[in-house]
Amino acid sequence: MSNRPLTRKQVFRRRRITVFSALAVVLAAGVYLPTAAAADVPDAIAAVSAPAVPTTPAAVPDFPEFGRGAIGAVGWDAPLAAAGDQGRFPIASITKVVTALVVLDAKPLAAGESGPNLTFTDEDVETYDEELAQDGSIQPVRAGLVLSERQTLETMLIPSANNYAISLARWAFGSEDAYLAAARTWLDAHGLTDTVVVDASGLDPASVSTPANLVKLGMLALAEPTIAAVVATPSATEPGIGEFDNTNKLLGVDGVDGIKTGTTDEAGACLLFSTDVTVGSHTVTLVGAILGAPDHDVLNDAVLALLRSVTPGFQEVTLVTQGDEYASYATEWGEKADAVAAKTESVLTWSDTPVTAQVSVEPVEDASRGADVGSVVFTVGTQTVTVPLELDATIDAPDFWWRVAHPPWSR
Incomplete structure (x- = not known):
């Protein structure tokens, strides 16, 4: 290795490289860090669970053979x-x-x-x-x-x-x-x-x-x-x-x-x-x-038999219980929460009236516990019942270090 002293030109060149490198780092940090911190983060898309719906047996009305x-x-x-x-x-x-x-x-x-x-x-x-x-x-x-x-x-x-x-x-x-x-x-x-x-x-x-x-x-x-x-x-x-x-x-x-x-x-x-x-x-x-x-005695017996057979065909059915889970969220920065029913809802049904349910939920970036994130709509025959869905836990936004470590172009 040569031990010859650096010339003035070489020293000047090295100092210039060092200064410009430091300046580049400062400039990059000044631009990248706030940009990364302010850039949008991906919304958490809910994974929807198949909603369970109640079923009821068919009624068998006991009509008379006559009339x-x-x-x-x-x-x-x-x-x-x-x-x-x-x-x-x-x-x-x-x-x-x-x-x-x-x-x-x-x-x-x-x-x-x-x-x-x-x-x-x-x-x-x-x-x-x-x-x-x-x-x-x-x-x-x-x-x-x-x-x-x-x-x-x-x-x-x-x-x-x-x-x-x-x-x-x-x-x-x-x-x-x-x-x-x-x-x-x-x-x-x-x-x-x-x-x-x-x-x-x-x-x-x-x-x-x-x-x-x-x-x-x-x-x-x-x-x-x-x-x-x-x-x-x-x-x-x-x-x-x-x-x-x-x-x-x-x-x-x-x-x-x-x-x-x-x-x-x-x-x-x-x-x-x-x-x-x-x-x-x-x-x-x-x-x-x-x-x-044929006569009123026979008729009266038939009416009572019909009423007694029809009455059990009515049922009060619970469609949803408060807290029932319908969707789940998981963010890329590790936050988790479920979309749950905000209230209990029941309905009066007759016989085997069909019940269907449709879940609709919104993407979430950050939201507080109890925030409205969608609904589940039950269709019972010709009537509809809408139950709001809310978060069962808070989803916080990502912190500064996660944002810096995950460049905007990679999110």
């Missing part, structure tokens, strides 16, 4: 189940439910109100005689008898008096023909296009409906407080008439609280019925109709 029928529940758009011919069929005195609804539409009564008075005349006595001659269901009347609108409704619906149905319709609309025109308008307005009434009492077999229409008619009746109260009344006493019993012998049995019987040779024994059942935290109002039974 035809349908059953539904308030809040459900269509009948839950039906059996037999679903076409139009005579409905006998169930027709009086239409009469009550149409009259109350024209002459409304508040809950518990008696309403205006009706003074019965010789024409009403003639109506009584005509119904008696046809072996129709009647209650006594005399010229000069005064009853309130509610009392007249009670006499029509509870003992099913044909003559009082005709008198009430005539009082409200001036004539039975005017009533029938109003009834057609009312039925069309409420979507009961398969229901035809040609009289106020239902004695005429041309007053017809379908089981599905009757289920809807029953729900409309229960929504009218005056009718709902009257059809649930076991017996009543009216001035000038006396005491009479409800023709519906199922009232109070297994919670049955209405609605209307009907009996003619053409229709057989018929019943439009309702009851409330408790399912978990829910109350379900069932409404059904069976037409064409």
Whole structure:
């Protein structure tokens, strides 16, 4: 090795290299470090778990072999189940439910109100005689008898008096023909296009409906407080008439609280019925109709068997429990958290109604515990239930040293 001293030129060159190298390092650090620290970091993309959904067994409604029928529940758009011919069929005195609804539409009564008075005349006595001659269901009347609108409704619906149905319709609309025109308008307005009434009492077999229409008619009746109260009344006493019993012998049995019987040779024994059942935290109002039974004893047994078979078909199902995991996050800098249900949600289902779930979550860079990161949407039949998803732990942003050690172009 040469020990000759460096020339001035060599020393100057080495010093210049050292200075410029140091300056380059300083400049690089001054540019790279803040750039690396400020550059975007990759979002954590959630790994979604396949959502579990509940399943329920199919209900098997126990309809009778005779006649035809349908059953539904308030809040459900269509009948839950039906059996037999679903076409139009005579409905006998169930027709009086239409009469009550149409009259109350024209002459409304508040809950518990008696309403205006009706003074019965010789024409009403003639109506009584005509119904008696046809072996129709009647209650006594005399010229000069005064009853309130509610009392007249009670006499029509509870003992099913044909003559009082005709008198009430005539009082409200001036004539039975005017009533029938109003009834057609009312039925069309409420979507009961398969229901035809040609009289106020239902004695005429041309007053017809379908089981599905009757289920809807029953729900409309229960929504009218005056009718709902009257059809649930076991017996009543009216001035000038006396005491009479409800023709519906199922009232109070297994919670049955209405609605209307009907009996003619053409229709057989018929019943439009309702009851409330408790399912978990829910109350379900069932409404059904069976037409064409051989007699009311057989019909009543069939109605009870149907109700007892339908009730277990309703279930309160837990869709999700607060804290259930639906997705997980893991960042490149080691942070981890899960997307979990923010609340517990349940739903009332009927039979084997299908349940599906769709999870939607957002990418996360950093977020606090409890932050909203998406949702899970359950579809249960025709209804949807949305449950928010939140983080079960905080995801912190990467620190300075991770950012420096992972250049922006490598992220």
